[in-house]
Amino acid sequence: MMRIPQELVGRAAQAVIDLNGPGRYVHWGFIQISVANLVVICLMVVVFVAAILVPFPRHGGDDR
Amino acid sequence: MTVDAGGPGLAAQADLPEDAAQWSARLRRAGVSAFPPGRLLPDRQPAYVASWIYVFGALTLAALALVVLSGIVLAIEGPTWWHLSRVGLFVNSMHLWSVELFFFFMVVHLWGKFFMAAWRGRRRATWITGVLAFVISIAAAFTGYLSQQNFDSQWIGTQAKDGINATGAGAFFNVLNFGQMLMWHILLLPLAVGLLTLVHVLLVRRRGVVPPFAPDPGDLVVPDGAGTAGDIGVDGTVGR
Secondary structure, eight states, rough: OOOHHHHHHHHHHHHHSSSSSSOEEETTTEEEEHHHHHHHHHHHHHHHHHHHHHOOOOOTTTTO | OOOSSSSSHHHHHHOOOOGGHHHHHHHHHHHHSSOOOOHHHHSSOOOOGGGGGHHHHHHHHHHHHHHHHHHHHHHHHHHHHHHSSSHHHHHHHHHHHHHHHHHHHHHHHHHHHHTTTTTTTHHHHHHHHHHHHHHHHHHHHHHHTTSOOOOHHHHHHHHHHHHHHHHTTTGGTTOOOOHHHHHHIIHHHHHHHHHEEEEEEHHHHHHHHHOOOOGGGGOOOOTTTOOOOBBBBBOBBBBO
């Protein structure tokens, strides 16, 4: 089985999200927030909405 | 306390009339009355709990368990291990990311409970213990940043001190005192979060999971013979 060098995996991950540098910020009026925090907040909103809308699996014939 | 010199086993002597007034018997009765086994560890939940939004409390607990377990391993091995060895770096990262998940799940849980007005039905204490656990968890996370034993924690400490001192809390809570911050992070704050979480979960068991708002009778369309809006039970079930 071919082994993928760890450095390659590391570089590929860096290409997706580069954390080696100063953080990026969003400025909107008096609001200033890092992109990382904004992404997390957006993810929480998405998960919250999905938790309400996505049907919960039920056992067949079980009405409780 | 009465002393038994032998005779029947403990089970047989339980609830003897002369023991009923003892603190142990009264405490046991109060405990069983407040938390009968079926309520403490129920097999079923009301129908309305079949929604993903009710899962996030349990997810928060699972993340908290991972936070504590990874923290215990870090405490056993120490900073050189968590900064330099591969396994140490992994466990250190697991500690960080389980905290991230803990807050993520807790915030979604908080939003869900807020929009359900989860303090209804004598559940105010449940709400308040949740709020306190949330606030103390933030303090626990911040003292974690101060306990990393690297330049990052030193930088954060020097940046935090003026703000903390401005509140007056600096008199007894010195963010530049590593030993103090470590003790807050690994003993005092986890103890507080753990106890509050325990009380929170016990209160959920005692009062039950909050039901959704009953629909306005005018909005509820039910077929003939299937009952009316007045049939909605206190647990939120309709006609069952």
